Amino acid sequence: MANVLDGKALAQKIRTQLQQEIQSLQVKVGRPPGLAVLMVGENPASAVYVRNKERACEQVGIVSFGSHFPANISQAELTEVIHSLNNNPTVDGILLQLPLPPHLNAIPLLYEISPDKDVDGLHPANMGRLVRGEAGLRSCTPAGVMQLLREYNIEVAGKDAVVVGASILVGKPMALMLLEAESTVSIAHIKTRDLAKLTCDAEILVVAAGYPKLITPQMVKPGAVVVDVGINRITDYEGRSVIVGDVDFAGVEPLVDYISPVPGGVGPMTVAMLLQNTLWSYKQRVQYSLQ
Ligand code: NAD
Numbered sequence: 056m057a058n059v060l061d062g063k064a065l066a067q068k069i070r071t072q073l074q075q076e077i078q079s080l081q082v083k084v085g086r087p088p089g090l091a092v093l094m095v096g097e098n099p100a101s102a103v104y105v106r107n108k109e110r111a112c113e114q115v116g117i118v119s120f121g122s123h124f125p126a127n128i129s130q131a132e133l134t135e136v137i138h139s140l141n142n143n144p145t146v147d148g149i150l151l152q153l154p155l156p157p158h159l160n161a162i163p164l165l166y167e168i169s170p171d172k173d174v175d176g177l178h179p180a181n182m183g184r185l186v187r188g189e190a191g192l193r194s195c196t197p198a199g200v201m202q203l204l205r206e207y208n209i210e211v212a213g214k215d216a217v218v219v220g221a222s223i224l225v226g227k228p229m230a231l232m233l234l235e236a237e238s239t240v241s242i243a244h245i246k247t248r249d250l251a252k253l254t255c256d257a258e259i260l261v262v263a264a265g266y267p268k269l270i271t272p273q274m275v276k277p278g279a280v281v282v283d284v285g286i287n288r289i290t291d292y293e294g295r296s297v298i299v300g301d302v303d304f305a306g307v308e309p310l311v312d313y314i315s316p317v318p319g320g321v322g323p324m325t326v327a328m329l330l331q332n333t334l335w336s337y338k339q340r341v342q343y344s345l346q
Contacts, residue, residue, distance in 0.1 A: 057308045058207065060282065060315040062199070065206050066323035070115050073330050077116040080337075084344050088337035089118045090148040090174065090329075091140045095133070096126035096156045105152055111326050117333055120146060126156045133159065134167055141169040147340055148174030148333040171339065174332040176228070185231050192332050197229035199324025200261060200282050201236065207313060209259070209280055212237035217253050219243045219270070219301070220263035225284055229261055250274070262301040272306040280313040284321045 081087045090112055094105045105121065112119040120140070124133065140146050149172045155161050165173075170180035176194035184191030204211060216238040220226035226242060233240045243253050245264075254260055254274045262270050263284035275281060285301030300317030308314050315321055338345075 057281075057311045057314045060203050060207060060313055060320055062203055062315060062320040062322065062324040063318075065203060066327040069202075069327040069331065070111065073327075073334055074115040077334060080341075080345070081116065084337075084341045086145060087116050087118050088148075088333050089120055089143075089146045090150065090333045091120035091122065091143075091146050092150045092152060093122050093124065093133070093136065094152045095124045095128055095159065098154065101152045101154070108150070108326060108329060111330055112333075115330055117330060118145070128159075130159055130164070133164055137164060137167045141167075141172060144340075146172065147337040148172055148329075150175055150329070172336060174329055174336060176332065177223070182223075182228070185228060185235070188235055192336065193232070193328075194224065194228040195328035195332065196225050196263075196284060196321060196325045197232050198328045198332075199321055200229060200284065201232050202328070203282065203315065203321070203324055204259075204280070209313060211259065214238045214258040215241075215256055216259040216261070217241045217243060217257035218261045218263070219250065219254065220265070220284070222263065225263040229263065229284075233259070233261070264301050266301055267299050268301075268303045270302040270307060272303065272310055275307050275310055277310050279311045281307060281311050282315045282321065283317050285317065286322065 077087060092105050092108055094101055109119045109121050140149050149168045151164055153161055165177050168178060170178045173181055173192050176192045181191045185193060216233045218226050218230045221242050221244040230240045230242045238259060241253055243250050251274045255276055257276055257279055259280045261282045265285055267287045267289055281302055283300035283302040287299050288296055289299055291297050298318050
């Protein structure tokens with residue numbers, strides 16, 4: 056039976072550590088860290104994510120500058136909001152909740168966020184730092200996967216790692232972080248001709264495709280470490296709406312050494328990394344007042 060990579064428990068442990076650190080730092084600095092979460096329109100899934108992020112901020116002592124804008128806000132108005140948050144000294148992190156309504160273009164808006172406040176790690180400057188192996192704000196979901204592997208003392212250096220999915224949000228930064236940790240990385244995507252051939256050789260398999268049960272028991276190496284990033288809402292055989300990952304958990308779990316569940320695996324780690332990034336950004340900004 057595999058060891059379950061418990062992201063929910065680790066995320067809670069990280070939050071407790073962050074809360075204690077923030078409590079002692081803010082006495083010296085004179086203000087708590089601040090995170091601005093920008094949401095546009097009425098996307099119900101986004102509203103749930105934003106609420107979770109705001110609640111998590113509150114729990115650790117990060118002030119949340121939540122702003123909810125009407126769906127008809129213009130590109131110029133939203134750009135102006137981002138500029139004013141860039142210049143606000145009490146804001147350490149800015150997060151633009153995606154997706155945006157169709158009349159707005161997300162990429163130029165993400166580029167307007169100051170790289171020093173880009174707690175989602177999506178700005179090209181932060182992606183560039185990751186490519187160069189320099190310190191910087193790292194994309195939350197892959198950073199959460201790396202922290203989960205570290206928590207369970209899983210050796211990454213020298214291992215054959217396969218990332219299924221090559222998005223800018225998850226797959227690409229994930230592959231770069233595994234490379235930074237000195238594994239030998241392959242990346243699979245929708246045009247990959249023989250996915251099973253790659254995954255069967257993976258000692259570490261990270262799956263972020265957004266396709267339920269993409270990874271079957273025949274596609275994993277016995278004894279592998281499997282991290283399931285996928286979040287898919289499906290209707291089960293009893294007609295209930297449930298969340299599942301990209302891995303056939305019941306089939307794969309008996310064959311491998313470690314596996315992350317969905318829910319309760321990578322998802323909670325993503326939010327914990329957002330909080331960790333906000334604290335990191337705050338510490339960069341206030342380091343002079345701490346000396
Ligand atoms: P995306 O749609 O932007 O990218 C999916 C990637 O998977 C693409 O590179 C595509 O080529 C590849 N892919 C799709 N089907 C494939 C197949 N059959 N074989 C091989 N490759 C395939 O999605 P994303 O934003 O990267 O998210 C991926 C999944 O991770 C989604 O289920 C998403 O909900 C989930 N996600 C979870 C978290 C979290 O916190 N746990 C965060 C972000 C995304």
